[in-house]
Amino acid sequence: MRRDLESHLENIAGIVSGASGEIYVASHPSADPDSISSLIALSQLVKYMGSETQPKFIAVNGVASNAAKLLELGEKSNLYSVIDHTPQRGDLLVVLDAPDCGRASISCDVYEHIYIIDHHALNGDPSRYGRRTHVLRDEYYTSTTEIVVQLLKILGEKIPVELDRDISTAILAGLLYDTRILQHPSIIALDSAQYLMMHGASIGDALRLIQTEMRLDERIARVKGIMRARAYRVNSYIVCLSHVGAHESSLAQLLAAAGCDLAIVLSDKEDHLRISLRCSQNLCRGEVDLESMLLKKLSSIFGARYGGHRRAAVASTPKLPMGEIESRIIAILESFFGADLKPLKP
Ligand SMILES: [Mn+2]
Known part of the structure; x- marks a missing residue:
């Protein structure tokens, strides 16, 4: 080195x-x-x-x-x-x-x-x-x-x-x-x-x-994102999905801190859809990481581009209806876990 x-x-x-x-x-x-x-x-x-x-x-x-x-x-x-x-x-x-x-x-x-x-x-x-x-x-x-x-x-x-x-x-x-x-x-x-x-x-x-007070727009995005979040249980893991107009990585981090093993936040941008992801140490370890679990498949299905780290990454896909991407993500995860994602009821 x-x-x-x-x-x-x-x-x-x-x-x-x-x-x-x-x-x-x-x-x-x-x-x-x-x-x-x-x-x-x-x-x-x-x-x-x-x-x-x-x-x-x-x-x-x-x-x-x-x-x-x-x-x-x-x-x-x-x-x-x-x-x-x-x-x-x-x-x-x-x-x-x-x-x-x-x-x-x-x-x-x-x-x-x-x-x-x-x-x-x-x-x-x-x-x-x-x-x-x-x-x-x-x-x-x-x-x-x-x-x-x-x-x-x-x-x-x-x-x-x-x-x-x-x-x-x-x-x-x-x-x-x-x-x-x-x-x-x-x-x-x-x-x-x-x-x-x-x-x-x-x-x-x-x-x-590097200390900053969080701006109002970011706080609004985070609060709205929490209100829209859906959570699923699969095996002993919690998967959370939400969407925001901006500050998607801030929300993903927040959901991870709340206890989601996998936090997935979609954001509709001008010419693409951005997906911010976080994965817990509990879920992403050994051979398992965001790439092997989800990103490679998203890339082959939608031509998504992605980058980041094993447990924190961002991907972008062509502009498609959010619901379509979300149901595909859930299908990919169900096949990854070999079990259904069961919605957690509020
Ligand atoms: Mn860096």
Whole structure:
């Protein structure tokens, strides 16, 4: 793993030193704290590699509200600039926290090099692109931030790398977010957290950077989603289904916290249907995960695309009546469990 990172570091350094034009960075839609903390860490990395150009973050697909403070902090500290259009050409595009350009929802045709740095396990139906693409992606890692921090750390063994306290704290925020405040860290995440804390990072300050009060529209979506939820019992598991106009992943998380082993939330978008899913540790373990249980079948039946992790994922299908998708989901699950899903009565 260490050797793998060393060779990626050399590779990135080679590309950055050869880059005469712009370095762009993109992430998944509504970029989260892990996206932005890894952007901050990456900006430090290319700076210490001697790049004269500052990265430009392509923000066309939005930034989550809990990542807004981080994004502003990095911009105000002059680490990168934020642009709200898609570039016409560029030397290098770094895709952070997304497994490919499709998931990042941008066109990758205009860049000489594409570097993907990610830790997502699932990538149903990856997009294809012809340019030189380099991939540093391993589901072993519990955040994208820790991968970039390790690159910085290794670089720091060769040349002096100085991170000030505020920057270290901002980088730590994304790592804390994706590991659920170190409840699910890889050993590398712990090592990266230690490295950042040795540079002055504070866990308390990092958490304050990503704390937000939930907005009214999100609270309404969650409450409506609970009112619409249907629950089923199958064997010793509870399966919950609901739908909302927006904030589907927030609702899925809430249903999971309520005790649903499998939470499935549909959301009708402009040109597709989005499905957000959560699976409990009780149900998704060993060989069982969201992909084997449901996503692969949804993909073969509806051409659904999906991505995420073994126990938290998102899929999108062509726009079809919600009822049709729901009854198909129930049929897939009944054949998976080999038993009927029995409605739980309120
Ligand atoms: Mn992440």
